[in-house]
Amino acid sequence: MHPLGRVLAFSQKCRRFSTNVIDPNSIQPKLCVVGSGPASFYAAQQILKALPKVQIDIFERLPVPFGLVRFGVAPDHPEVKNVINTFTKTAQDPRVKFIGNVKLGQDVSLAELQNAYHSVLLAYGAEExxxxxxxxxxxxxxxxxxxxxxxxxxxxxxxxxxxxxxxxxxxxxxxxxxxxxxxxxxxxxxxxxxxxxxxxxxxxxxxxxxxxxxxxxxxxxxxxxxxxxxxxxxxxxxxxxxxxxxxxxxxxxxxxxxxxxxxxxxxxxxxxxxxxxxxxxxxxxxxxxxxxxxxxxxxxxxxxxxxxxxxxxxxxxxxxxxxxxxxxxxxxxxxxxxxxxxKSIQADSAIPFNSKRGLVENSGGVIQPGLYVSGWLGTGPVGVILSTMTNAFAVGQTMASDILNNTVDASIKKPGFEFIGSLLKKKGIQTVSFADWEQIDKVEQSRGKEKGKLREKIVDVKEMLTIASGKP
Ligand SMILES: Cc1cc2nc3c(=O)[nH]c(=O)nc-3n(C[C@H](O)[C@H](O)[C@H](O)COP(=O)(O)OP(=O)(O)OC[C@H]3O[C@@H](n4cnc5c(N)ncnc54)[C@H](O)[C@@H]3O)c2cc1C
Structure with a gap:
């Protein structure tokens, strides 16, 4: 049997025999998500509902959030982009931290994330x-x-x-x-x-x-x-x-x-x-x-x-x-x-990637207990925001139940962003918070207003980072 198959079989067995459901208020799990498109925010929504004391850190390679909702959906379809309002509410939840300008496979490795968090969700989409x-x-x-x-x-x-x-x-x-x-x-x-x-x-x-x-x-x-x-x-x-x-x-x-x-x-x-x-x-x-x-x-x-x-x-x-x-x-x-x-890519060599199908190997979003995938990275690059939502809701629920039924042990102490943050600092990487993004958003909207447009997007990462730093 393929090693991944063994892990999945083990995880399913754990799910079947686990009877001790943990009181959600008794644990403070630390989870992280890679990517900040629909697959990330919709999964986070479900996790927040099920785990009242969870901490979710969302890492995004760009200084700005929302993935293909910002960079894919056509400009003459503004109504489709309304989902950003719900994503913003999720990002503003005190239990959620957006960390922009951090790229998995370059600034941080999967092993580092797995050491720092109880569970990791890969939701970095398909960009090739x-x-x-x-x-x-x-x-x-x-x-x-x-x-x-x-x-x-x-x-x-x-x-x-x-x-x-x-x-x-x-x-x-x-x-x-x-x-x-x-x-x-x-x-x-x-x-x-x-x-x-x-x-x-x-x-x-x-x-x-x-x-x-x-x-x-x-x-x-x-x-x-x-x-x-x-x-x-x-x-x-x-x-x-x-x-x-x-x-x-x-x-x-x-x-x-x-x-x-x-x-x-x-x-x-x-x-x-x-x-x-x-x-x-x-x-x-x-x-x-x-x-x-x-x-x-x-x-x-x-x-x-x-x-x-x-x-x-x-x-x-x-x-x-x-x-x-x-x-x-x-x-x-x-x-x-x-x-x-x-087409998706293998952002980190430790990710079990199926190059032929261009997606991460998974069973219902589970790669192995504690490591999950949602959205286009797990399903292949098909489907609209609604189908991505359905998939991400299910994966988010699985992540929460794996913690509640102890398939993933959330009683082990994990350092979360304390560790990853210091690692990024050592590497000299400027991270972008959601409040920083809101500053970028404000500038974009006001530049747009001057031209009679919805917004004028900032397209240069350096300029985004300058605005985010608050020292333009
Ligand atoms: C051109 C186009 C138009 C579309 N128009 C519509 C539409 O009108 N209506 C509709 O319902 N659906 C539309 N869709 C489909 C919709 O965009 C997708 O269903 C949805 O965005 C998939 O979500 P996702 O989170 O899996 O991926 P994405 O939205 O791609 O999000 C992935 C995120 O991960 C980040 N990321 C990538 N690599 C890394 C890394 N190594 N480390 C950290 N972060 C990383 C990316 O920057 C991105 O923010 C469109 C798709 C495309 C391509």
């Missing part, structure tokens, strides 16, 4: 992207949707991303919600973005953009698209943009649609109704989903170092699977965005 692995992929102006999203949302790593929007045709590879987010940002009239929290430099670049046509390329058909109806409706409503699809790709669907599960049925019906929207005459931009095509290679354009075209194989379907034929087509494109999924 997948490659297509086809010839020409290293040409200029081929980027991942992840980088592009990070660029317009002010993720410090992506703020200096270099690419050229002085082109007319864009190919997005992938047909999920992230693909639709980036298509919408590229095709939106600039006035629709001006008041959002989109970064100023991307607003300026998008205002000068020459993009007229965005193709959304998928290996399978209209029945398999991974985007949701809300996101597709937004494309239909975009001013001066018409939606154009190939009617042949929908052949035979009439007979299938009535038997589809309800959400898929409604989405397919809407797709069929929108095969070519009538706004063509007044529109100067086009959104063009293309089905049944597998990317095979990229070719350079007039500029030999930049992408100019994409060769695709035409597919047929066998059941739910796309099967390539020998027929090839060329699609002109001056910019390519790969939107084929995010």
């Amino acid at each position: 992207d997948r490659l297509l692995g086809i010839p020409g992929e290293n040409l200029d102006n081929i980027l991942s949707a992840r980088e592009f999203v990070g660029w317009y949302n002010g993720l410090p790593n992506n703020k200096d991303l270099k690419f050229n929007l002085n082109i007319e045709k864009v190919a997005i590879i992938g047909q999920g919600n992230v693909a639709l987010d980036v298509a919408r940002i590229l095709l939106s009239p600039i006035d629709l973005l001006k008041k959002t929290d989109i970064t100023e430099y991307s607003l300026a670049a998008l205002a000068d953009s020459k993009v007229k046509e965005v193709k959304l390329i998928g290996r399978r058909g209209p029945l398999q698209v991974a985007f949701t109806i809300k996101e597709f409706r937004e494309m239909l409503r975009l001013p001066r943009c018409f939606v154009n699809m190939n009617a042949e790709d929908f052949a035979g669907l009439d007979a299938i649609v009535p038997n589809l599960p309800r959400p898929r049925k409604r989405l397919t019906e809407l797709l069929m109704k929108s095969i070519s929207t009538s706004k063509e005459t007044e529109a100067d931009k086009c959104f063009n989903p293309i089905f049944f095509r597998t990317p095979k290679s990229f070719q350079s354009g007039e500029d030999a170092s930049s992408v100019g075209a994409l060769t695709v194989a035409v597919n047929t379907m066998e059941g739910e699977n796309a099967v390539e034929t020998d027929v090839l087509e060329t699609i002109e494109c001056g910019l390519v965005l790969r939107s084929i999924g995010y």
Whole structure:
């Protein structure tokens, strides 16, 4: 049996036979969480409910909290970001400490956290992207949707991303919600973005953009698209943009649609109704989903170092699977965005990581008693905030019950942040508290107000740290 399997079996056995439930008021467990996205805050909420005297320390690699809610969710979806209000309440609980600018695997190791705390929850998400692995992929102006999203949302790593929007045709590879987010940002009239929290430099670049046509390329058909109806409706409503699809790709669907599960049925019906929207005459931009095509290679354009075209194989379907034929087509494109999924990394060599699946090995969030994983790091990079919440609630409950049924012994004395804090101090690392973040937040909101925007994000880590230090 794999050693991890033995540990999991042992943990399950402990859970089954443990009968002595501890009085929650009699213990003061010290827990820590790595990452400060939804998977972290939702788990913390559950733990706080179950363990009245717990201390939860949340370590985040950036000086600012909230993960993909800040750096992933599209700027024109402000209502989605309202979850930040609940996360803020959790962070302001006296039993919770936010410690920003601390990166697991660089500033602190998993072993150090395990020594300092009774339990450790890994919730550091998925921050890498997948490659297509086809010839020409290293040409200029081929980027991942992840980088592009990070660029317009002010993720410090992506703020200096270099690419050229002085082109007319864009190919997005992938047909999920992230693909639709980036298509919408590229095709939106600039006035629709001006008041959002989109970064100023991307607003300026998008205002000068020459993009007229965005193709959304998928290996399978209209029945398999991974985007949701809300996101597709937004494309239909975009001013001066018409939606154009190939009617042949929908052949035979009439007979299938009535038997589809309800959400898929409604989405397919809407797709069929929108095969070519009538706004063509007044529109100067086009959104063009293309089905049944597998990317095979990229070719350079007039500029030999930049992408100019994409060769695709035409597919047929066998059941739910796309099967390539020998027929090839060329699609002109001056910019390519790969939107084929995010990928987690092994932040510390002691983490049992499944490189093939790109996630941390776990059973219901348990890696071993005292070590847990929640959110995209444990489930793989799929699902919206709601599904991440469901997962994190369950993991948080498991963490609390493992303490209450003594699977994790919280009577052992643990130093918690006393130890980790001194370690970080020795290394000269400036930590950022939640109150420090609130100062950064204030500055962002007031800079935004001056420009008639929700906020103007600070994109430079040094500047964040200067504001956090209170000595600008
Ligand atoms: C582009 C995009 C748009 C989306 N839009 C929506 C939407 O509109 N609606 C919706 O419901 N869902 C949306 N989602 C999905 C949603 O963002 C995820 O379900 C959710 O954020 C996953 O939460 P998480 O906590 O697992 O990961 P994350 O939100 O990624 O949080 C992980 C945190 O860990 C930190 N971290 C990383 N490495 C380390 C380290 N080594 N040490 C310390 N900290 C670290 C990161 O900085 C980050 O703060 C979107 C996702 C993407 C990618």
